[in-house]
Structure formats: C-alpha cells, structure tokens
Amino acid sequence: MSDEHKKHSVKSSPPPVHGLLAEYDTPPQILHAAKQIRAAGITKWDTYTPFAVHGIDDAMGIKMTILPWFTLGAGLTGLASAILLQWWTNAHDYAWIISGKPFWSIPANVPIMFELTVLLSAITTLVGMLILNNLPEPSHPLDQVRRFARVTDDKFFLLIRASDPKFDDVETRALLATTHPVAVEAVLEDRVTPERMPTGLVYGLIIFAVASVVPFALAAKARYTKSSSPRIHLIQDMDSQPKYKAQRENSFFADGRAARPAIEGTVAAGDARDDDHFYQGKDGPGWARTFPSEVALNEATMDRGRQRFGIYCTPCHGQIGQGDGMVSRRAESLQQGTWVAPTNMTLEYVRQQPVGQLFGTISNGIRSMPAYAPQIKTEDRWAIVMYVRALQRSRSGSVGDLPPDARASLK
Amino acid sequence: MAISDVNPFEAPPAGDNMFARITDNVTRIAETATPPRAWYIAFGFAQLLLLMFLGSLGYVIWNGIGAWGNMMPVAWGFPIVNFVFWIGIGHAGTLISAVLFLFRQNWRTAINRFAEAMTIFAVVCAGIFPGMHIGRPWLPYYMFPIPNQMDMWPQFRSPLEWDVFAVSTYATVSILFWYMGMIPDFATFRDRATTTVRRVAYGIVAMGWRGSSRQWHVYERAYLILAALATPLVLSVHSVVSFDFATAQLPGWHTTIFPPYFVAGAIFGGFAMVVTLAVPARQFFGLKRIITIRHLELMNKVIMATGLIVGYAYGMEFFVAWYSGNKYEVFTFVNRAFGPYGWAYWTMISCNVLFPQLHWFPQVRRNPWATLIIGLIVNVGMWFERFVIICTSLSRDFLPSSWGYFVPTPVDLMTLGGSFGLFFTLFLLFCRYLPMVAMSEVKAFSPAGLAHGDH
Incomplete structure (x- = not known):
C-alpha cells in the first residue's frame, strides 16, 4: 500500500512530516520508552500496542477517562424513563387493575427499571467509548507505514507528532534513539486519502437517509387521512374463513342464498307457539x-x-x-x-x-x-x-x- | 477449492515470538482457503438441520401452533421448554466474560470469545420459541410499548413482560460486549488481509482501531463497565425467566427457590455447552495450545460445583414440599418422581446429578473426550429439567378431572432438533470468519505480555 502512496507523492512536493515512529519488540521496552519520552516533556505523542500493556497508563501519564460519568448519566436516564414509562402507561394513560394490585407500586416495576438502566448504560458505554476514542477513524497517516501493520500483531510503536512544540527532526530522532528502538521511521502526512467522502458514498447515504423516512411518512399519512377502501391486510388472521354466513350469496342453491329458509310446512323443534x-x-x-x-x-x-x-x-x-x-x-x-x-x-x-x-x-x-x-x-x-x-x-x-x-x- | 484430508491446523503456529504465534494460531483459521474436512461435514449437517427448522417453523406458521403437541392442560409444552433450555445455555458466555473478568480469573481469556458467541447464538434460538408460541408470530411487537390505534399498553406488572425486556436487554448487551471485545481482533484481521474484500469488510467492523494506548485506556474502562453491568444482568435474566413460573399458583412452580435454582442450572447447562463446543473446536482448529487441558479442567470444576447446587435444589424442593404440609405440593413432587413422567425425572437426576460426579476423578476431568461426553449428558439433563418442571406441573394440577398427558408431535421434535441446526450453523460460520479467541486478551495475559521489565 505504501508503495502506491509513494508513487502519488512524487508528482508534487513531498508531503509534510506527520511525526516520527519508533518500533519496539516487547512490553517492557515500550514502557521504558514511554517513561523517557514523558520525562523529556513531549506532549503530542502516543504509543500503539497489540494489547493493553499493563502500566502504560501510568508510564504515559494518561488521565482517567470521563466515560464512567457518561454511563452513570445514561443509567439514571434509563431508570427514570422506565419509571415514567410504566407509571404513565399502566397507572395513568390506561390505568387497569391486575389481580387487585395497586395501579402503581415499586416492586412489580423493579425488573423493567433494572433492565432499562442496564440497557441504556451499556449502549452509552460502547458509543461513549467510540466517541471519546474518535472512532470510527477510516484513515490515518500511520496506515502508510508498512511496518505499522504489525501493531495489531506483535510489535509496539511510539509516535511523536510533528505538531509537538519540542519536535525537531534531528533532536527528536536522537531522543528516540536513547530509548533503544528496533527502528525509527518518519511518518508523512496522508495526501492520498481524499479529505472528503467519495461522492458515490455520499449520495448513497443521502438516498438511504431519505428512504428510511418513507415508512414513517406513510404511517403518519395513514394516521391523518381517511380512506374508503379496506386496509391492506397482509396476514388474514381469521378474517376470511372458508364458510358461508347468513345473508351471503351462494350459487350452490337455486335461490342464491347461503342461509337456508325453513322447509315449507315445518317448524323448528320448540318453535310451534300456537298457544x-x-x-x-x-x-x-x-x-x-x-x-x-x-x-x-x-x-x-x-x-x-x-x-x-x-x-x-x-x-x-x-x-x-x-x-x-x-x-x-x-x-x-x-x-x-x-x-x-x-x-x-x-x-x-x-x-x-x-x-x-x-x-x-x-x-x-x-x-x-x-x-x-x-x-x-x-x-x-x-x-x-x-x-x-x-x-x-x-x-x-x-x-x-x-x-x-x-x-x-x-x- | 480442494478439501484437504490432513488438518491444516495441526502444524505449530508460525512466528518468531509468542505474540506472533498467538496471532497466527487464531488468524490462520479464518485465513485458510480450505478449512478441515470436519468443518464441511459439520456445516453440511447443520444446514440440513437448519432446513428442517425453517420447514417446521413454516409449517407451524401456516397451520397454526396446533401443529405442536401443546394442548390443555399442557399449553406451554415444547416451545417453552426449548426457550428456557436455550436461554439457560446462553448464560455461560456472559458469565465467563463478565463475572470471571471481575474476579480476575485470567484463564477466561482463552474461552471467553467463543463462549460469548455461543451465548448470542443460544439467545437467538431461545427468542424464536416464545415468538412462535404467541400463536400469531407476525404480531410480536404487541409485547413492546409502541403507541397504537387501540390505545393499549403492555402490562408491566406481568413476569412475561419482564421476560421480554430481560431477554432483549440481555441479547443487546451480550452483542455489544461481544462486538466491543472483537474490535482489536478485527483490526488484526484487517491488517493481515490479503484481499480487498477482507480488508474492507474487516476494516469496517474494526472502525479504524490502531491500538493507541490512549484508546486502549478508554477501551479497558468501557470493558470493565460493561462487565460490571453484565454481571447483575446475567443473574437477572434467568431469575426473571423463573418468575414466569414462580409467580404462578401452580404446585411445583410456586416456590421461592426458583431464581437461584434457575441461575445455577443455567450456568451448569451453559458451561456444559461450552465444553461440548470447546473440545471439538480445539481439536479441529488446532487451538490446543490456547485452550489447554487446564481450561477444560477449570470448566469441569464449575460444572461439578453448579451441578451440586442443582442437585441440592432438587432435594430441597422435595423437602419443602413435605415440610409445607400442602397436599397439592406433596402430590406434585411424588407425582414428579413416581408419576407418568417419572422416566423424565430420573433421566434428569442421573444426567444432572450422578454423571457430573465423575469429575471428582482428575483423570476424568482432564480427559477431553470424557469432558465432551459428560457435557453432552448434562445438556440432555438440563433439557429434561425444563421438561419435567413444565410438563409434570401442568399435566396434573389441582383437579383430577382436568389432568392430561403431554405427547410431542413430530413437528415438535423437528423444531427442537432444527434449532440445533440454527445454533451450529451460526457457530460454524463464527469459527470460520470471526476471531475465535480474544487474541489481544490472550497476549496480554501470556508470559511475554505480563513481563514488566524493570518492575
């Protein structure tokens, strides 16, 4: 992939440097390097590892994430909406008595409160994790570095970005060399990946967004308009049954009636009311x-x-x-x-x-x-x-x- | 594509360090062009069962649920037996992922991913049965609080409605947990991809994960929170399922022991299914280095412990029936063991209480094939446990004039057998296309990953 990028980049001036990438073999090496880089006062940097290395948070001085507060907020929202939902539907909007129980009591409503609390918390935790991590992130300058593909396999990397105030191509290289890396490589800015989404994708998303509104629009229209034709009935339930009802037509009989009149001169048992x-x-x-x-x-x-x-x-x-x-x-x-x-x-x-x-x-x-x-x-x-x-x-x-x-x- | 006779996963994994070998051991399963012949045989068999499942469900939808044997007085019959059976199996995955995570049981990393997958597929199977049992399977949305022209709402004081929320929440949270755990492994698949299709497909689901430590920090925190949320959830789901029974007035159902007894039974049955799948999976996919005998032994110990809890519950039910002095309760339990369903009761006792005792012998619990056989036996026993609870209590309740005897129809048996087809189809696809082992977690807890250098 990076060969392709190089081909493109020779056409114009070379892209600016994004940063310097150092590669390490083991967790202790990256931990040691992280401590040194932090001590050197570098601020715009990160490490990349195949798994969460124990102790890297302390070595890099990563502050505790605010994610738990997102979760707490979502949990409380879930709890409140469960209380409101159950009270409003079962005790207020359509109050009905079940087995003589009160319309509203806490114990019978606890399970759903618990479930909605957990549901909202869990969804928020995942979405919050993605948002705080700036994911999804379709492209990154590091994608151009061939050796970086092993970051999800067995190699450990440290990147110092060029935007760091102390960044200097020579001095930063020297700093990285003191951490005993396996290799150091300059990472160039990504000039190949277009800034904007591909046009086809944009149009596809617009069409999808518009189309997704259609069913709701149809439902809303059906709610506020009248129609003289019967409703569309995909599943017939038991509406049409193979039988004849009174007053219906039936071509089987000469008189065309489904209901059979009493035979002339007869009376149904118990119907002779001559007294x-x-x-x-x-x-x-x-x-x-x-x-x-x-x-x-x-x-x-x-x-x-x-x-x-x-x-x-x-x-x-x-x-x-x-x-x-x-x-x-x-x-x-x-x-x-x-x-x-x-x-x-x-x-x-x-x-x-x-x-x-x-x-x-x-x-x-x-x-x-x-x-x-x-x-x-x-x-x-x-x-x-x-x-x-x-x-x-x-x-x-x-x-x-x-x-x-x-x-x-x-x- | 030629199907090779030799297992391509027998060879030791490639790589010059432990992390690379772990990566290769797991990724080669999804990257190989020819999975082992056993996979094809299993998949073909699963497809046949799945076809039977879809056919029997179609037959039931077309003709109505009278095609099944459930009829008064046993109106719940096979569909609810199967529902409770599958949802019980779906407990081990989240238990391994969440509860063992919170207890810092690091051995879980070898088995948690496919136990989670098994959980989700079991919940999928479970959800189908009540969805069909409602009789008009095209109206399941009646169970959710959706504003409608009838101005009616679900009845939130009913355990059946709690079930709807508990099972759907459990399914959602399990999928989130499973997916989040796979993000770093999807990134590994993406970075090793040799074709555009694989790169794009795994790239989309990996969401641009590049293993930044700042991202790992938030990710680990999110994983911990999800584990903390899933732990009470996994305990709540089978408790809520047991409320379906416990809040009824029926002798044999109306007992307070049900929530803990059901949860223990679910863990018991779930772990049995995990070992049932783990033994062939480690054999055919060459995962013996990751899922070791030690893992099987630990799971067998969990099976034995929960089996003893379940056995205790069986005994305690009889004691409480006698101690209560309630003649209906006493009759129900005597009838359970010595009535027309006695054969099912003793099947359950021998499968769930007697056979797991073999695990007291280290030779047995360290033997993969003994583990597999006892796992299968426990699965049979746990299915019969639900059958016994539902059918004995319903078939003979208070009035002898309304007693009956439940006999399943061939459609019942086809639906039950077919649900295994769905389960195995999903599981085999998972084995082939998704990271079967949580690589990043296994690496973190491997000796090389735990090395701390200067401390």
Whole structure:
C-alpha cells in the first residue's frame, strides 16, 4: 500500500512530516520508552500496542477517562424513563387493575427499571467509548507505514507528532534513539486519502437517509387521512374463513342464498307457539284477564317472579316498582330531556290493566323500554307479572285486607 | 477449492515470538482457503438441520401452533421448554466474560470469545420459541410499548413482560460486549488481509482501531463497565425467566427457590455447552495450545460445583414440599418422581446429578473426550429439567378431572432438533470468519505480555 502512496507523492512536493515512529519488540521496552519520552516533556505523542500493556497508563501519564460519568448519566436516564414509562402507561394513560394490585407500586416495576438502566448504560458505554476514542477513524497517516501493520500483531510503536512544540527532526530522532528502538521511521502526512467522502458514498447515504423516512411518512399519512377502501391486510388472521354466513350469496342453491329458509310446512323443534294465551297474553282479540294454565299459581312461581323482577326490572322500576330505580334516578340527576321516566306500576291505571297486557308490555317493550322476550323465558315473564300484581296489591291495600291478629299490631 | 484430508491446523503456529504465534494460531483459521474436512461435514449437517427448522417453523406458521403437541392442560409444552433450555445455555458466555473478568480469573481469556458467541447464538434460538408460541408470530411487537390505534399498553406488572425486556436487554448487551471485545481482533484481521474484500469488510467492523494506548485506556474502562453491568444482568435474566413460573399458583412452580435454582442450572447447562463446543473446536482448529487441558479442567470444576447446587435444589424442593404440609405440593413432587413422567425425572437426576460426579476423578476431568461426553449428558439433563418442571406441573394440577398427558408431535421434535441446526450453523460460520479467541486478551495475559521489565 505504501508503495502506491509513494508513487502519488512524487508528482508534487513531498508531503509534510506527520511525526516520527519508533518500533519496539516487547512490553517492557515500550514502557521504558514511554517513561523517557514523558520525562523529556513531549506532549503530542502516543504509543500503539497489540494489547493493553499493563502500566502504560501510568508510564504515559494518561488521565482517567470521563466515560464512567457518561454511563452513570445514561443509567439514571434509563431508570427514570422506565419509571415514567410504566407509571404513565399502566397507572395513568390506561390505568387497569391486575389481580387487585395497586395501579402503581415499586416492586412489580423493579425488573423493567433494572433492565432499562442496564440497557441504556451499556449502549452509552460502547458509543461513549467510540466517541471519546474518535472512532470510527477510516484513515490515518500511520496506515502508510508498512511496518505499522504489525501493531495489531506483535510489535509496539511510539509516535511523536510533528505538531509537538519540542519536535525537531534531528533532536527528536536522537531522543528516540536513547530509548533503544528496533527502528525509527518518519511518518508523512496522508495526501492520498481524499479529505472528503467519495461522492458515490455520499449520495448513497443521502438516498438511504431519505428512504428510511418513507415508512414513517406513510404511517403518519395513514394516521391523518381517511380512506374508503379496506386496509391492506397482509396476514388474514381469521378474517376470511372458508364458510358461508347468513345473508351471503351462494350459487350452490337455486335461490342464491347461503342461509337456508325453513322447509315449507315445518317448524323448528320448540318453535310451534300456537298457544296465544301463554305466548302472547291474548284472549281472542283482547288481552287475557287470567293467567294461562301453564303457569302454576303458587309460592314457587311468586318467588321466581320476585327474583327475576330483581334482576331485570329493578334497575329502572325500583325495588317496589314505583319507577325510582338507580338508572332512573341517575338519569334524572343528569337532567337530560331525552329520558322517559319508567312507569310507576302501582298507579291505579296500571293496576286496571289485564295480566295479559302486563305480559305483553314485558315481552314487546313500550316507549323506551326494550322488549324482554329475547332475554326472559315465557314462564318467567308470567312469574314477573304475578309478582307485579303482588307489588300493586301491597301498595293499595287497606286495613281490612290484613288478617285480624296483624290488624291489632297496627293500632 | 480442494478439501484437504490432513488438518491444516495441526502444524505449530508460525512466528518468531509468542505474540506472533498467538496471532497466527487464531488468524490462520479464518485465513485458510480450505478449512478441515470436519468443518464441511459439520456445516453440511447443520444446514440440513437448519432446513428442517425453517420447514417446521413454516409449517407451524401456516397451520397454526396446533401443529405442536401443546394442548390443555399442557399449553406451554415444547416451545417453552426449548426457550428456557436455550436461554439457560446462553448464560455461560456472559458469565465467563463478565463475572470471571471481575474476579480476575485470567484463564477466561482463552474461552471467553467463543463462549460469548455461543451465548448470542443460544439467545437467538431461545427468542424464536416464545415468538412462535404467541400463536400469531407476525404480531410480536404487541409485547413492546409502541403507541397504537387501540390505545393499549403492555402490562408491566406481568413476569412475561419482564421476560421480554430481560431477554432483549440481555441479547443487546451480550452483542455489544461481544462486538466491543472483537474490535482489536478485527483490526488484526484487517491488517493481515490479503484481499480487498477482507480488508474492507474487516476494516469496517474494526472502525479504524490502531491500538493507541490512549484508546486502549478508554477501551479497558468501557470493558470493565460493561462487565460490571453484565454481571447483575446475567443473574437477572434467568431469575426473571423463573418468575414466569414462580409467580404462578401452580404446585411445583410456586416456590421461592426458583431464581437461584434457575441461575445455577443455567450456568451448569451453559458451561456444559461450552465444553461440548470447546473440545471439538480445539481439536479441529488446532487451538490446543490456547485452550489447554487446564481450561477444560477449570470448566469441569464449575460444572461439578453448579451441578451440586442443582442437585441440592432438587432435594430441597422435595423437602419443602413435605415440610409445607400442602397436599397439592406433596402430590406434585411424588407425582414428579413416581408419576407418568417419572422416566423424565430420573433421566434428569442421573444426567444432572450422578454423571457430573465423575469429575471428582482428575483423570476424568482432564480427559477431553470424557469432558465432551459428560457435557453432552448434562445438556440432555438440563433439557429434561425444563421438561419435567413444565410438563409434570401442568399435566396434573389441582383437579383430577382436568389432568392430561403431554405427547410431542413430530413437528415438535423437528423444531427442537432444527434449532440445533440454527445454533451450529451460526457457530460454524463464527469459527470460520470471526476471531475465535480474544487474541489481544490472550497476549496480554501470556508470559511475554505480563513481563514488566524493570518492575
């Protein structure tokens, strides 16, 4: 490599001297030389060795590096960001309870604090080492010296730079000679390696930098624009499954429908609801005034009704059916005009309604009350009607309704 | 390129001084045009296994993880067994590099580089298994706190999330440590390069290292700091992995002994893998002068010590189960040894507790081939340890009505076997192209490097 450089350099004036390089064979020799050079008051110099020679720091008077402070700073940053990340995500932005643990507690968050502290410290240590050592360093005047290639193998070198105030070609050579080097060689400045990066590399890096922004730009665009076409779906998960859904087209059948209608003249098991009294609460054209024969008028049905009423009706109608359930009270406290208050079922006009009509209201809904037929079984709806009748009676009774011994306790 | 029948690395290394001989001994492995025939055979075999690995993973991705045998009640099955096995192996490298560095155990310099490489390749293998086990391997980024349209975050109070951070931090720091250690050796490769490709490639990764003492000073400090950071890290990783089990309510998992027991087991299994690789490597690459019998013996002593700790943990688990008076705990351990998985339990005990006792005999622990065989046995035993912990506890928990028996499918076995293909492929490429021994460190601790002249 150095032959090539020499060829180039003969064209113009010879390059200035970068420094003087001395070569040694063993660690003790370089240690000894380093001590002498330091004692001679040289400041712009360095030694180059295949490994970290023990004691060279003291011999050269190298000051302790500030790298540990970089690491400390990064470690504290990692710790702080772990605390902030976990607190903000799990206790603040989207607070959720896990196994009844507090939203924020130190012990459960220690492992991640530790990991991020170590991660940031380690990355910073390596990057800090490179920065403090001025690496990467693609070229150096020493690269022109053929013998210097063995610095990473088995030889030890000492370089005194020409920029040192005490540098003098003759005197420095004499100084180096007193350290008993194997060889001394002048190192010339590097005139061959271009000052600037090769144009191709520069353009390549620019293109790479621009291209690396593209995915983020696309993500940002997708976040702030709307599209009517479905999202690009690289992996289908279970979105498309080899099956037909209701309302879909299917060319296999003559009518083109995927859903098959019931065969004419048939009813699915349990769907034959031809008893209007039981299923509709109807007695001919009007509401039935009596309970259907399928409903047993006994204590068990009453209990069932009370229980179902408690589950389905009390949120709006309240425990005794006066229309003051928790939902209603909350809605009224908000004073929003859209709320239709639930009916007080103990009022006279409701009491006058036939049982069939009460059953119909529960089954089909009324005003803003939804239909409960899909949720409550037919027998249970009748049981609720029975319990509502009992509630109505309890709100409109007179002393005469009580048994004689209970009557006495009221006086 | 002709494959030579004779091992080109049998010859003594060239050079007129100790440093040059060390350089030649290591660099000639990467500089030779024809590696030994054993390398080609091993590499071809590793490629076949790797192909099987990729094939089985592709099959699992395409068909879903039902292709594996994990099914209720043993939902973790092979993937998590393999994950814990590989991550355990990945402990020895950093332990040798960092912990032994802090304890000034200078013998580590001969083996630390390829133990670190082994660590990284084991962590690569380990990471694949939970990544696949999540079921939709294209969504692993759900585990990281990335802002998303669902406005949801990972659950940081879960040990599984700690695992994500612990393993990824460990992988990152191990790679940084490994790379930083190689910079001076890359520079050696660069300076000896005879082709432009090698000069440029090694030149880029060497970053212009020229061995300046001022740079060495910062470098050594950085190495010390990384060692100090990696030491608690290596102890934390397997502790966090053990939390996956220990924080569950399952009998046999819910024990406080798990973190130290897992860490000891990881060092045990990791060192076993180091000797398993070191014995053939020193044989085929002519590194017997650098990785000596003394190194093997020291590693065998570590294996024996950690094996005894692991054996103690096995015994202590039984004692605590009995002492707790908890009938589920007692049942779990009796079932472990004498239940349907008893065969796995006794395999584990004999491989991990009985066979390493042979190292009490100096003739055994100084014999490379005995070292290799016991290393392989310990690796088998450590795989079975994880199998026993996961499968016995999950297959028979509280309700007998939900008991089951885990049977791996052929795909399970192909994935496990194939992961060795990935591991060996990476390792053999490393042997061929990267500095297998930390030359600069070996030189520093060689007799010539330690000579101090006037003091």
